[in-house]
Amino acid sequence: MFPRIVSLLVIAVSIWPIPARALDLDPIPPDRPWLIFRAPDPGAGDALAYADQLKQVWTALPEALRPLAALEIPGPRTGAPGWSDRFLDVVNELQFGEVPAVVTITHSPATAAPLDELQKLFDQFAIVRAVRVSGLNFDEYPAFAPGAPMGVPAQAAWLASVIDLAAQYGRRVILELDGLEWLRLMANTRNQRVYDAMRAHPAVVIPMNSQRGPHNVAATSAILGLWLEGAAAQWGLASDSAWYADSGFIEPGKFGPKPDAAMPSALYRAMLLNGAMTGASVYRFARADDLWAGPQKQYWTDAIEPALRDLIDKGYIARKDLVKDKARVAYRLNAATSPTEFEANLADLDPIFHEGRMLQGAYGLELPGQVPELILNTGHFYWVPVLSPYATDEAMASFKEVVLPGALLNAAAWRERLEGQYKPDGEGRAFISRIGRAIFVMHTRENFYEEQPYALAAVPAAVRGVTARRGPQGTELNWPFREGDVFYRVYRRVLSSDRWEAVSGDLDAHTYLDAAPPDPAQTIAYGVTALTSETEPLQGTVNYGDYLVINAVESRIVEQAVFDPNTNATTSVPPPPPTESRPAAQTWWPEIDDLTGDQLAAAQAVVAQIESLDAAFRRGDAAAASAVYAPTYADANGWGADYVRAAYGLYFKLFRPGPVHRQIRAWDFAALTTEGRVSVRVYFRMTGQRRALDESGSAAAELALPPSPSGEVDFTFTKSGEQWLLTRTEPPLPHLEDFFPGAATTN
16 A cells, blocks of 8 residues: 555645746757657556556666656547546556656547646646647648638647647657648648647657658658758657558568568668658657567567667767758748648659659659658658748758749659759669768668669778687787777677677777676677778678668678687688578569460560559549450449440549559469450559548548459450450459449449
């Protein structure tokens, strides 16, 4: 009972309201980033048992990370049924245990916490360091003047009030949005009240990209712009392994819907490096199962913890002044008072359902939509920040150039404009970008294998020729003197581990005695690095899962001195190259290399027709799309070619066509020689976005055809003269029932 009584006394002291004034908050520095870890879900168990579980999880977090971290828990309205009855008891126990917390106060407009509840939360619980807001949308355009109170959408008014309240209590607001919602928040004039609240309290709000869905690049660019223009003092990225399944990835080289597809661990590292190179100082991890106490903790062991240690220990998170210097060109959004006006921005920033001219030109996106971009295809132009319409003249003057929507008419014009402002940090197919202490070299393919070369003209020259000898005082290491070396560091590892641990501080001599080496029964290795002005070129290749950070001031370990139990003296040598099992290249379309003769010829013709249908759909060309269908076409419902033409025409009137996702699953040539007919099963999803119905709000719902869970279609093609034409699709494609339920079920 004693802990409970003390805890209640803590609450009693803390319920007195603080003065209604903003409390100062310092920005979160990059050398001490804030780490937010999702706690295990509460379930239906006892509140105190759950609180004990959270305290155990917290204690199990590596001690070095605890001062930088907090656990995220749901608020009363964002948890499972019955959670609100237990919430206060749980937070009370966390306060007694001094476990810092972040509370999610909404994941949809319907779950938004009332302001009086939020004030009570701040009054009573000092361990609630921040609240997290997610699931909001900002595409409402009420038919009132933008500055009028009734012209402010309810979500925007609530959020602005949350920011003001958090500022009074010296707490933070993590604002996490998906993809294009950041652009809508910034551009839609009805949301200016939110921007003004952010600008008034820049250290309070942490804009965060959720890294879910296909618009990661646009979202990161937008938050980067808010940071650089001064509307936020820090920003963050959420990492979530659900990104992989969201993207329609099954395994490298295979695409399609699979909700439980397991993301390769290395992609967590890519997510974190995207944040480091652009100055993010807050990192949220959305899945408790992927962390140190979860059932899928291989993500933590293999990728998350090593990457965090690199970013923090080696200072790889870029400072704001370095990001400002690196980002030489910015893009400024136009203010929008309607969905139609907003589309002027999307023409440059949405490559899925619009041209995406800026993103295509700056980053060279491949297969937008089918392959959502996580890693930029080139680092040549770094990242282009997207500024709000309210960016000050001073903020815009800090860039060499600020480009407005529509100023550059295509991707080629964007590339030409950017070329004049940037010099490459390296050469090769890989992503390469140097900023601060780090040179980032990353494989650019999100879901297939490909060896990508890279070449860097100058990196810190490695220390070679280390000699090592065991003696009665320990292990003595020596290495050659070099004029450009400032100091040295000695590292050690057990040979079976990939992790080097520093065993010395900064040394100005080129010798070191390890007086406490590990158990001599182990095989260990030593390596030496230098902070040096000596340089050397570096070249190599990266493949799927390779996301490298090369220190720009401290040399690499390229030789190791290895001691096994029988070694008394040794000289460093390069480690053996790792065994490479990844393919040097991978083809995902059309995958017909195993076919020969008549089957190959027929397959090539059919593939060409599928590609024609894809291109016609993307253009919104109903005549060209229906030309792939034979006059004798009939689907399972008996609808024919005229129906197809009319259905495509109606679809394009209602929906803006987007990308076609496609991959061949299986061929059937049984009727090729006897009937001139070929069947092929294809993962084939045609995507579209509903056009805005009026100017009072956006109707941006998306629709995929066919909407079946597998997304697979059996196409039957029959040769007619010199052409192969579609004579049947199963399920029917297109089918009015899919976008007008009940409109067309039988002929």
